[in-house]
Amino acid sequence: MKPNDTLPASLPRWPAAFNQVPKWAFEDADVFALEHERIFRGPVWHPVAHDAELPKPGDYKTVTVGRTPLLIIRGDDGVVRAFHNACTHRSTRLAMAFRGHSGDIECPYHRWVFDTRGQLRSCPGEAEFPPDFKRADYNLAEPRTGTYMGLLFVSLHASPPPLMDWMGHMAEPVRDALGGDGRLTLLGYQKVRYQSNWKVYIDNDAFHAPLLHAAFRILRWQGGSGRQSRLPAGHMMILSEVAAQPSDGGLLRDPSVIGYQGGAAPRNKAAAQAAGSSLLAFWPLTAIANHLDIFNIRYANPVGLDQVEVHYAYFAHADDDADMVRHRLRQSSNMIGPSGFVSLEDATVFLRIQQALDTDPSTTFFLKGYREGADLTETKQNDEAPNALWWEHYRQLMGFVREEA
Numbered sequence: 191m192k193p194n195d196t197l198p199a200s201l202p203r204w205p206a207a208f209n210q211v212p213k214w215a216f217e218d219a220d221v222f223a224l225e226h227e228r229i230f231r232g233p234v235w236h237p238v239a240h241d242a243e244l245p246k247p248g249d250y251k252t253v254t255v256g257r258t259p260l261l262i263i264r265g266d267d268g269v270v271r272a273f274h275n276a277c278t279h280r281s282t283r284l285a286m287a288f289r290g291h292s293g294d295i296e297c298p299y300h301r302w303v304f305d306t307r308g309q310l311r312s313c314p315g316e317a318e319f320p321p322d323f324k325r326a327d328y329n330l331a332e333p334r335t336g337t338y339m340g341l342l343f344v345s346l347h348a349s350p351p352p353l354m355d356w357m358g359h360m361a362e363p364v365r366d367a368l369g370g371d372g373r374l375t376l377l378g379y380q381k382v383r384y385q386s387n388w389k390v391y392i393d394n395d396a397f398h399a400p401l402l403h404a405a406f407r408i409l410r411w412q413g414g415s416g417r418q419s420r421l422p423a424g425h426m427m428i429l430s431e432v433a434a435q436p437s438d439g440g441l442l443r444d445p446s447v448i449g450y451q452g453g454a455a456p457r458n459k460a461a462a463q464a465a466g467s468s469l470l471a472f473w474p475l476t477a478i479a480n481h482l483d484i485f486n487i488r489y490a491n492p493v494g495l496d497q498v499e500v501h502y503a504y505f506a507h508a509d510d511d512a513d514m515v516r517h518r519l520r521q522s523s524n525m526i527g528p529s530g531f532v533s534l535e536d537a538t539v540f541l542r543i544q545q546a547l548d549t550d551p552s553t554t555f556f557l558k559g560y561r562e563g564a565d566l567t568e569t570k571q572n573d574e575a576p577n578a579l580w581w582e583h584y585r586q587l588m589g590f591v592r593e594e595a
């Protein structure tokens with residue numbers, strides 16, 4: 191592969207220094223177009239839905255992977271499937287709502303009708319179609335799929351790696367973060383569009399958490415004794431200890447909102463003595479968070495060069511009693527998400543970065559703490575340097591070649 195082979199020759203090479211990231215990666219339209227081909231349609235799996243989001247036959251949700259709209263629907267046979275959300279006649283988008291319930295799906299343009307298993311059932315004027323026309327050739331197109339603990343993954347690539355190989359050692363923490371058995375019930379969503387390139391969002395490093403977020407400091411929420419791991423497929427795991435009953439300094443009217451009731455402790459007690467926090471980020475950008483009693487999946491997707499949409503989905507466990515469900519709901523909606531008190535400031539910083547990209551003198555981001563030859567795969571909880579491994583994965587998949595040192 192040639193350096194920057196499908197991009198303008200004027201685009202500078204990737205910096206030679208391992209801990210530097212070029213600003214052009216966040217604001218160049220050709221880079222954004224290439225990301226769709228090499229990342230979102232690349233040899234990567236994208237988590238798109240959990241079983242609990244579609245409990246009944248006919249329940250559906252729509253998602254977008256890169257620029258490709260998908261329809262996730264539980265068929266009348268109880269099976270959850272993913273389809274390209276496009277009529278096979280002239281590519282009219284079918285489902286428009288974020289979530290809904292449907293019987294057969296009718297395209298409004300020429301009234302082709304598909305069932306909940308994606309099969310073409312009828313099309314007006316069929317007698318006038320060419321003699322070799324067969325409805326079975328026009329069923330809804332299906333991307334490759336895989337499931338784990340009720341979580342559905344899709345890949346738009348023709349030959350992605352086996353799902354469990356790609357997940358690697360993150361499988362066990364993912365199982366724990368999905369309640370130990372994946373038997374979840376949906377509490378609801380928070381949705382936000384951050385005004386930044388999607389990579390600004392995912393570059394939200396572990397270093398910043400206690401520095402930017404005031405509530406981290408006030409609550410002394412993390413003790414810094416956790417660890418951060420990076421996997422060969424680019425995934426990130428941060429497993430940390432948090433205080434089971436953090437001190438709120440008398441600031442909260444109802445401190446029970448930050449209490450721990452033992453509903454979601456990671457099983458890795460070495461990393462989480464009492465209450466636990468795990469953040470499991472699949473490469474490139476969707477993550478599962480399990481803080482205190484919170485079960486959260488953060489589905490994210492770019493909606494343009496300078497916007498990223500994040501759907502925070504919150505869950506309870508199927509065995510929870512009514513009090514536990516209420517506790518999880520209050521904790522989830524108050525603590526994290528776009529207005530959560532331990533994550534509130536992120537939106538402002540993402541916007542500020544996007545606004546200030548086109549500035550001198552620096553043309554690069556800088557990640558602290560990297561020493562030549564250092565192993566960044568196992569590091570302390572709040573190190574910044576391991577983000578360089580996310581970027582290295584990105585650089586290689588995009589085919590960008592480094593400058594000579």
Ligand code: FES
Nearest residue numbers: 277279280297300
């Ligand atoms: S585009 Fe859907 S029926 Fe024609």
Ligand SMILES: [Fe+2]
Nearest residue numbers: 394399533536
């Ligand atoms: Fe943050």
